[in-house]
Every structure is written in C-alpha cells, then in structure tokens.
Amino acid sequence: MRWIIKLDDGLAKLSTLCGWVACVALILMTLNVFYDVVARYVFRDVSIGMQEMEWHLYSVVFLLGIPYALRTDGHVRVDVFYTHWSDRTKAWINLLGALIFVMPFAYLIGTYGYSFAVDSFQMGEGSGDPGGLPHRWIIKSLIPFSAFFIATSGLGMATHALRVMSGEKTYEEKHSAEGLA
Amino acid sequence: AQETFTLKMAETWGPNFPIFGEATKSMAEMAEKMSNGRLKIRIDSANKHKAPFGVFDMVKAGQYDMGHSASYYWKGKVPNTLFFTSMPFGMTALEQYAWFYYGDGMDLMQEVYEPHNMLSFPGGNTGVQMGGWFRKEIKSLEDLEGLKMRIPGFAGEVFAEVGVNPTNIAPGELYTALERNTIDATEWVGPALDLRLGFQQIADYYYTGWHEPATELQFLVNKRVWEKLPADLQEILRVSMRTAAYDMLIQSQHENAKAWASIKKEHPNVQIKTFPDDVFQAMYAANKKLLKEAAGNDELAGRIVKSLESYQEDSRAYTNIADRAYLNTMAEVEGDE
Amino acid sequence: MIGMVMFGVALLMLMLGFPVAFTFGGVALFFGVFAEGMDLFAFMPYRIMSVMQNTTLMAVPLFIFMGVVLQRTRLAEQLLTSMGRLFGGLPGGLAISTILVGALLAASTGVVGASVVAMGLISLPVMLAHKYDKRLATGTICAAGTLGQIVPPSIILIILGDVLGLPVGDLFKAAVIPGVVLIGLYIVYILIMTRLKPETAPAMPDDSGLSRKQEIVTALLAIIPPLALIVVVLGSIFSGIATPTESSALGGVGAVVLALIYRQFSFQMVWDAARDTVKVTAMVFAILIGATAFSMVFSYTGGDYLLEEWMLQLPGEKWGFIILAMLVILVLGFFIDFVEISFIIVPILAPVAEAMGINMLWFAILIAMNLQTSFLTPPFGFSLFYLKGVAPPNVQTTDIYKGVLPFILLQMLVLALIVIFPEWFGMSSSY
Ligand code: NA
Ligand code: NA
Numbered sequence: 001m002r003w004i005i006k007l008d009d010g011l012a013k014l015s016t017l018c019g020w021v022a023c024v025a026l027i028l029m030t031l032n033v034f035y036d037v038v039a040r041y042v043f044r045d046v047s048i049g050m051q052e053m054e055w056h057l058y059s060v061v062f063l064l065g066i067p068y069a070l071r072t073d074g075h076v077r078v079d080v081f082y083t084h085w086s087d088r089t090k091a092w093i094n095l096l097g098a099l100i101f102v103m104p105f106a107y108l109i110g111t112y113g114y115s116f117a118v119d120s121f122q123m124g125e126g127s128g129d130p131g132g133l134p135h136r137w138i139i140k141s142l143i144p145f146s147a148f149f150i151a152t153s154g155l156g157m158a159t160h161a162l163r164v165m166s167g168e169k170t171y172e173e174k175h176s177a178e179g180l181a
Numbered sequence: 182a183q184e185t186f187t188l189k190m191a192e193t194w195g196p197n198f199p200i201f202g203e204a205t206k207s208m209a210e211m212a213e214k215m216s217n218g219r220l221k222i223r224i225d226s227a228n229k230h231k232a233p234f235g236v237f238d239m240v241k242a243g244q245y246d247m248g249h250s251a252s253y254y255w256k257g258k259v260p261n262t263l264f265f266t267s268m269p270f271g272m273t274a275l276e277q278y279a280w281f282y283y284g285d286g287m288d289l290m291q292e293v294y295e296p297h298n299m300l301s302f303p304g305g306n307t308g309v310q311m312g313g314w315f316r317k318e319i320k321s322l323e324d325l326e327g328l329k330m331r332i333p334g335f336a337g338e339v340f341a342e343v344g345v346n347p348t349n350i351a352p353g354e355l356y357t358a359l360e361r362n363t364i365d366a367t368e369w370v371g372p373a374l375d376l377r378l379g380f381q382q383i384a385d386y387y388y389t390g391w392h393e394p395a396t397e398l399q400f401l402v403n404k405r406v407w408e409k410l411p412a413d414l415q416e417i418l419r420v421s422m423r424t425a426a427y428d429m430l431i432q433s434q435h436e437n438a439k440a441w442a443s444i445k446k447e448h449p450n451v452q453i454k455t456f457p458d459d460v461f462q463a464m465y466a467a468n469k470k471l472l473k474e475a476a477g478n479d480e481l482a483g484r485i486v487k488s489l490e491s492y493q494e495d496s497r498a499y500t501n502i503a504d505r506a507y508l509n510t511m512a513e514v515e516g517d518e
Numbered sequence: 519m520i521g522m523v524m525f526g527v528a529l530l531m532l533m534l535g536f537p538v539a540f541t542f543g544g545v546a547l548f549f550g551v552f553a554e555g556m557d558l559f560a561f562m563p564y565r566i567m568s569v570m571q572n573t574t575l576m577a578v579p580l581f582i583f584m585g586v587v588l589q590r591t592r593l594a595e596q597l598l599t600s601m602g603r604l605f606g607g608l609p610g611g612l613a614i615s616t617i618l619v620g621a622l623l624a625a626s627t628g629v630v631g632a633s634v635v636a637m638g639l640i641s642l643p644v645m646l647a648h649k650y651d652k653r654l655a656t657g658t659i660c661a662a663g664t665l666g667q668i669v670p671p672s673i674i675l676i677i678l679g680d681v682l683g684l685p686v687g688d689l690f691k692a693a694v695i696p697g698v699v700l701i702g703l704y705i706v707y708i709l710i711m712t713r714l715k716p717e718t719a720p721a722m723p724d725d726s727g728l729s730r731k732q733e734i735v736t737a738l739l740a741i742i743p744p745l746a747l748i749v750v751v752l753g754s755i756f757s758g759i760a761t762p763t764e765s766s767a768l769g770g771v772g773a774v775v776l777a778l779i780y781r782q783f784s785f786q787m788v789w790d791a792a793r794d795t796v797k798v799t800a801m802v803f804a805i806l807i808g809a810t811a812f813s814m815v816f817s818y819t820g821g822d823y824l825l826e827e828w829m830l831q832l833p834g835e836k837w838g839f840i841i842l843a844m845l846v847i848l849v850l851g852f853f854i855d856f857v858e859i860s861f862i863i864v865p866i867l868a869p870v871a872e873a874m875g876i877n878m879l880w881f882a883i884l885i886a887m888n889l890q891t892s893f894l895t896p897p898f899g900f901s902l903f904y905l906k907g908v909a910p911p912n913v914q915t916t917d918i919y920k921g922v923l924p925f926i927l928l929q930m931l932v933l934a935l936i937v938i939f940p941e942w943f944g945m946s947s948s949y
Contacts, residue, residue: 023792026579033580033767037760044327046346059570061579065800074797075537075804076907078915082535097536101544108547108559109566116563119238128257130338130347136257139570143563195680197865228861229817231810232564244560351573353676354761356686361758379685
C-alpha cells in the first residue's frame with residue numbers, strides 16, 4: 001500500500017504540473033488575441049505568426065487541461081445513479097473505467113500521435129502562409145504528450161480509487177478540495 | 182473471375198462541393214464503368230475524415246489509397262510541391278497542361294512526390310482565378326499599404342512584399358469579417374464559387390486575376406497501391422483521372438460564365454477592376470525575387486523553376502500570336518468587351 | 519448496424535457515472551477496434567489536429583475566462599440581481615435577466631459550449647442563492663445558452679450555408695426574426711409559469727428601504743459597468759474591430775480591467791480564474807474529442823451509408839416530406855451531433871426539396887431551428903453535459919433533463935409556426 005500512496009502522490013503532482021502549464025498558456029493566449037486585435041485596428045499591422053501562435057496556445061490549454069481535469073474530477077459525469085452509490089462502488093467504477101477506457105484510449109492516441117509528430121519532424125513541416133510559424137512538429141507532438149499525461153492521470157485515477165477502497169481516502173474530501181468554486 | 186479492387190479516396194472538399202467534388206465523382210464513375218466494375222473508388226469527403234489538409238499525410242501513410250486536393254497546400258511540408266498548382270504571373274491552363282503532358286511537368290512532379298511514397302496527377306483546373314473582392318478601389322501602390330487581405334500561401338508572400346497585410350480569418354467568419362471591415366479584401370476562387378459565399382452583396386470591386394492563372398488540383402495515389410494494380414486498371418485509372426481533370430476545366434468555364442452573368446444582372450454594384458500598372462510592376466518584381474529565392478532552396482527547386490520559366494516563355498510567344506491576337510481582334514471588332 | 523448498437527451501449531455506460539468524455543472514447547475504442555482494427559485510430563491525431571486549428575472554437579476558453587472573472591469579482595451577480603430588481607415585485611426577474619444576457623452573448627458567439635458554460639457560471643449560483651427551482655434555473659440557462667446557435671453569428675447557419683450553397687449573409691438575416699420570437703416566447707413562458715407557481719422563482723426581496731424610483735436608479739447604476747463590458751464586446755464585433763472569436767478576448771481583458779476599477783483585482787484572482795477556466799475548457803474539449811472518436815467509428819463502420827439509405831425513403835409530397843424530414847432530424851438529433859446531420863442528411867434532403875419547389879432559405883431555417891434543439895434533447899444534448907459540468911453537486915443530471923423539457927417544447931412550437939406561417943417570419947415556403 002505504501003508504494004501505491006507514493007505513486008499516487010507523484011501522479012497527482014504530474015497532473016498539477018499540466019494544469020499549471022495550461023493556466024499560463026490561457027493567460028498568454030488571452031493577451032495574444034487581445035494584442036492581435038489592437039495591433040490590427042490601431043497600428044494596422046498583422047502578423048500571421050502571432051495569429052498562428054493563438055491556436056498553438058489554445059491547443060496547449062485544452063490538451064494539457066484534459067489530464068489536469070481528469071485528476072481533479074473536472075470531467076462531467078451523468079450522476080443519475082452515481083451520486084447515490086457508496087465510495088466503494090464509485091471506486092470500482094473509476095478503477096475499471098481508468099483501466100479499460102482511459103488508458104487504452106490514451107495508448108492508441110499516443111502511439112498514432114507519435115508517428116504523426118515524427119512524420120512532421122522528418123519533413124521539417126512549417127506554416128505555408130507568409131510569416132507563419134516554423135517547426136509544426138512541436139505543436140503536433142503535443143498530441144502524444146497529452147495522451148501520455150492522460151494515461152498518467154488515468155493511472156492516478158486508478159491508484160486513487162485503490163486508496164479509497166482501502167479506506168484511507170474518500171471522494172468527498174477530494175471534490176471539495178479541488179472542485180470548482 | 183478477375184480480382185476486384187476498391188480504392189478509398191480522401192478529398193479536401195466537403196460532400197457535394199460544386200465543380201471540385203464533381204470531378205472526383207465523375208472520375209470514380211468512369212473508372213468503375215470502364216473496368217466493368219473491377220475498379221471501385223469510394224470517396225470520403227472532409228466531413229468524414231475531418232482532415233482537409235491531412236490528405237497528403239493520409240495517402241502517404243496508406244490510410245487512404247488516393248487523395249484529391251491541391252499541390253500547393255503542402256508547401257509547408259514539402260516546399261517543392263508549391264510549383265504544381267499555379268504560380269503568380271504563370272502559365273494559363275492550356276499552357277500549363279501542355280507543360281504537364283508534353284513538357285517536363287509530370288516528370289518533375291513525380292520527382293517531388295516519389296520520395297513520399299506517392300504519385301501525383303493533374304486533378305482538374307479552375308481556370309484563371311479572380312484577384313479578389315475589395316471594399317475600396319485600388320488606385321495606386323499606396324492604396325495597398327497596410328491593406329488587410331485574406332490571401333494565403335505564396336501569393337500572400339508576393340502581396341506582403343508590396344505592403345499588404347495578409348491576414349488569417351476562419352472560413353466561417355470570412356463573410357462577416359469582410360462585411361464589417363475587419364479585413365479590407367479577400368481572395369477566393371472565381372464567380373461560380375464566390376457567389377455561394379455572398380461577397381457580391383458586400384464588396385463592390387472585383388479584381389481580375391494574376392496570382393493563380395490556372396489553379397490545377399491534384400489526384401494523389403499511394404505508390405504501393407498503384408503498383409499493386411494490374412496494368413489495365415492502372416491505365417483505366419490514369420485515363421479516368423486525366424479525363425476528369427480536363428472536364429473540370431471545361432465545367433469551370435461553364436459555371437463561371439453562368440455565375441458571372443447572374444452577378445452582372447442581380448448585383449449591378451459589382452465593378453470589374455484591374456490593378457493599376459505600378460501595382461503590377463511592383464508585384465511582378467516581388468514575384469521574380471521570391472521565385473529566385475525559392476529556386477535557390479535546392480537543386481530540384483532550381484530545375485523546376487527553370488523548366489517553368491523557359492516553357493512559359495516559348496509557349497507564351499505562340500499564345501500571343503494565336504489566342505491573344507484573336508481576342509484582341511474580337512475586342513477591336515466588337516468595340517467594347 | 520454496429521453504429522446503432524454502439525449508441526445503445528454508450529447510453530448504458532453513461533449511466534454508470536464514469537466521465538462522459540471518456541465513456542464516449544472508450545466505447546468508441548471497443549467497437550472501432552472490434553469492427554475495423556486498431557489502425558482506425560490512426561485517424562484520431564488528424565481529428566484532434568482539426569480541433570486544434572479550429573480557431574472558431576477558441577471562443578470557448580476566452581468566453582469562459584470572461585465569465586469566471588465576472589463571477590469571481592461578483593460583477594455578474596451584481597448585473598443579474600440589479601436586473602432582477604428592475605422587475606420589482608415580479609417573480610422570475612432573475613430568469614428573465616438570464617434570458618436577456620444569454621441573448622446578448624448569443625449575438626456575439628455562435629459556439630454553444632462557450633455561452634452555456636459562461637451562463638452556467640455567472641447565473642446559476644445567483645438563481646440558486648435566490649431560492650429558484652433547480653429545474654427552472656437549469657432549463658433557462660441551457661435554453662439561453664443555446665440561443666447562440668440560432669441568433670447570428672451561428673455555426674449551424676454557417677455549415678448549412680456551406681452544405682446548401684446559400685450565402686451566409688442571407689441565412690443570418692433570415693434567422694433574426696425566428697431568434698427574436700424564440701427569446702420573446704421564453705420570456706412569456708417564464709412570466710406565465712412564475713405567475714402560476716411563484717415559489718419556483720421568488721421575486722427579489724425589497725430590502726433596501728428605498729422608494730421604487732430610487733431603487734430603479736440604484737439598479738441601473740449597478741448594471742452599467744458589466745453591461746458596458748457586454749456592449750464593448752458586441753460593439754467590437756459590429757464595428758468590425760474584432761471577429762466574434764476575438765471579441766471574447768476583449769471581454770476577458772475587459773473583465774479584468776473592471777475588476778481593477780472595482781478594487782477586486784489580485785493576481786491570485788486572475789490565477790484562480792485561469793485555473794477554473796482551464797478545467798471547464800478541458801471538460802468541454804474532452805467531450806468534443808470523445809464525441810469525434812465516437813462519430814469516427816460510427817461513420818467508418820458504415821453508419822453514414824445506413825442513414826443515407828433511410829433518408830431516401832422519405833415521401834415525395836411536399837408537406838409529408840417536410841414533416842417527416844423534420845421528425846427524422848429531431849430524432850437523429852437525440853443521438854448524432856449537428857455537424858454530422860448537416861453533412862450526411864442535409865445533402866440528401868436538399869435536392870429533393872429543391873425539386874419540390876421548396877424555398878431553400880426557409881428550409882435551411884427550419885433545419886437550423888430543429889438542429890439547435892438537438893443541443894437540449896436528452897440523453898446526448900451537449901448543453902446538458904456542459905451545464906452539468908459547471909453546476910454544484912446538488913444539481914443533478916435529472917434536474918437538468920426535466921428543466922429543459924418546456925424549452926424544447928417552445929422550440930418545437932416556433933418550428934411549427936415557421937412551417938405554418940412562414941410570412942410571419944419574413945419568408946415564404948416556396949419560390
Ligand atoms: Na484562390
Ligand atoms: Na450566435
């Protein structure tokens with residue numbers, strides 16, 4: 001049990017890191033779009049590179065946000081029965097769901113996403129538009145990275161479920177500690 | 182019984198996209214009929230594969246056997262693919278087809294595509310594309326300074342050289358962006374396809390073309406798939422693609438003429454304009470400069486640019502004493518156009 | 519047929535309460551690998567990439583950020599309660615304010631995920647705090663948030679314009695009156711409902727001791743700053759300073775500036791708002807990605823061809839055709855997302871409708887009206903998931919399901935009105 005707790009705490013830190021990067025990306029993205037509007041309207045200046053940076057940052061927000069939300073129970077559930085179940089039943093659902101839904105899904109996206117990014121790297125792919133951003137493989141490799149972190153968050157969901165089953169943790173405390181305001 | 186082949190083809194366009202989408206359907210139909218049902222082509226449109234600009238990668242990886250798209254979309258991946266669609270101040274459709282089929286066009290194109298495990302074939306031509314919809318008239322080079330225009334790719338680079346600000350706008354927001362002056366101008370295709378987007382309702386100046394005088398689409402075929410086909414089916418596929426491509430050029434002429442007649446009648450606000458001389462001079466010089474840069478990229482790029490330029494020079498000399506002389510004569514005889 | 523079975527299995531699995539997005543993804547994975555093999559999933563990176571490059575969807579995080587900042591600084595609460603006070607002793611004032619704010623948001627975005635979540639964040643806590651019935655509150659928010667799909671600009675209309683070859687501008691213009699009628703009917707419904715059952719939507723308490731006139735003046739003064747922000751967002755769109763997507767960034771920066779003016783600003787507040795935004799955005803996009811895996815498996819296992827075959831069976835007489843086509847779209851909307859319907863079904867219906875001399879603009883508005891209902895219909899209506907994702911735990915999925923029912927009926931009523939009296943909406947049913 002000790003090593004499960006250790007592993008679980010480590011996985012939680014990884015998901016928090018994803019969330020942290022996504023938050024920074026969100027703030028940068030808001031400023032980026034704001035700047036582009038001001039530059040175009042006030043200075044009559046447009047940079048396609050800056051415009052492309054918008055969707056690069058926006059991709060970081062949701063691709064790294066998904067593993068973060070997975071760990072912090074931010075993904076919506078249909079709670080018709082779920083809320084009425086005991087922590088033990090919930091833990092079983094989460095354990096099985098993490099192992100047969102989340103991790104295989106992340107595995108497939110990760111594997112195919114990896115060759116997707118490698119292909120782009122090998123071709124030296126960049127934007128085809130004037131002044132666009134080079135090195136498209138960087139943003140494409142975010143797909144396998146996101147899949148990797150979804151897998152670790154899924155694993156974290158499973159280890160957390162084991163802790164709940166052993167009676168060491170409950171779901172309530174986690175929800176109130178990390179849930180939305 | 183002989184073996185039947187079903188090829189899956191991904192197209193960049195949505196289902197029932199006019200002209201472009203009809204070229205793929207007619208190609209598939211011809212191939213199936215001519216092969217007596219031994220060669221079937223199943224077309225997946227953008228709504229199914231959701232990757233309009235992933236056609237290159239999907240055919241390369243073998244997820245699709247064939248693709249229908251435009252070569253210049255892959256400029257960011259493989260720079261030399263740029264040259265096989267249409268170049269600013271380049272050849273007309275007739276000249277360019279001559280280059281493909283009787284000049285070095287096809288050989289050079291295969292040289293670019295083969296390392297990526299694909300064969301590329303001409304896939305239909307739009308004819309001269311219009312220079313775009315402008316909300317204000319361009320009277321001199323100064324009017325282009327800081328002008329915000331949706332114009333992607335190489336032509337965007339040429340425009341950028343003469344002071345235009347090429348701007349990205351999501352296709353769904355294009356109409357609104359032009360209507361509300363978020364951008365000052367946009368390029369699209371020609372009357373038949375522009376009419377659908379409704380630009381004639383919000384922009385008065387429709388400029389004549391220069392940047393894509395003969396936009397050629399492309400059929401992509403995965404090389405292993407091609408080699409697996411028996412020789413007769415290869416030939417049937419080749420002929421179907423070539424016929425569908427020619428037919429699209431003809432259909433473009435037909436649909437554009439029809440659409441232009443309707444714009445003229447229903448939207449008398451629309452005026453046809455041609456950029457002033459100083460603008461063309463500046464763009465011509467910018468284009469030359471960029472082409473020279475592109476030619477310096479690698480040995481193959483150098484050969485392609487050289488082939489394009491010398492073929493155009495010879496071919497144009499004849500076009501001038503034939504088509505152009507005839508059209509000039511007609512303009513003289515009939516007074517105005 | 520695999521596609522149909524998959525819907526049934528997904529429905530059962532959803533009931534277990536595992537996160538919706540990963541239930542979609544996981545079920546799709548099993549059916550996809552079983553029917554087509556692992557390599558089918560090589561298409562997933564392309565599909566994710568097309569979400570990444572879909573800059574229209576960028577409005578989702580940007581709008582949510584604006585909503586969260588307005589919520590955290592209590593400016594949204596101030597806006598809604600003041601608007602509610604303007605209605606004086608009238609029950610349902612907050613719900614009507616929610617519809618009106620929703621209508622304003624709808625005019626600035628066409629992305630449902632953005633407006634439902636933003637409305638859910640800013641107005642659900644306020645309504646619940648004022649003892650509103652959970653069903654009325656959630657139904658109102660889902661309906662108000664979904665208005666973005668019929669009030670231009672709207673993604674449904676843009677896609678239909680593309681599929682039917684109609685100018686987007688014409689569609690936008692034609693959708694204005696139906697949108698306004700719908701908003702009007704929502705308000706009338708709330709007025710009637712709350713007259714009949716005042717306890718479901720208590721009037722704002724009159725605790726200020728001010729005269730009615732002073733009360734109105736105070737309320738108006740309180741409304742001005744947050745309303746000014748919305749006006750800036752809308753104004754930037756109508757003046758062309760920003761595209762609808764970009765305007766939501768102006769809204770986010772504007773909300774932070776408002777917080778500064780009202781001395782509510784701190785870096786911690788911005789950081790917390792960013793964290794909430796990331797979490798909710800992730801919830802919305804995980805659903806989009808799970809659903810795209812689901813629809814990938816559905817269509818690559820032949821589901822799209824099956825639908826096509828069904829559609830070819832529709833009757834060849836105008837009114838029978840219209841009614842059945844609308845019914846089929848409504849029922850499909852329970853299960854399949856509107857983009858798939860637009861691209862698979864509409865191209866089959868269009869030539870038939872055209873041959874019958876049906877006015878395509880009118881037909882397109884009927885379809886758009888019908889498709890926006892699909893965001894609200896259980897079990898797979900996306901608005902329901904989105905709202906549930908930001909609602910406090912004591913609001914259950916079933917509350918939301920029941921809450922949207924009357925609004926679905928209202929939408930169908932408007933649809934029927936457009937069918938029967940097209941001239942009321944400035945259209946005609948045939949050429
Ligand atoms: Na073009
Ligand atoms: Na809208």
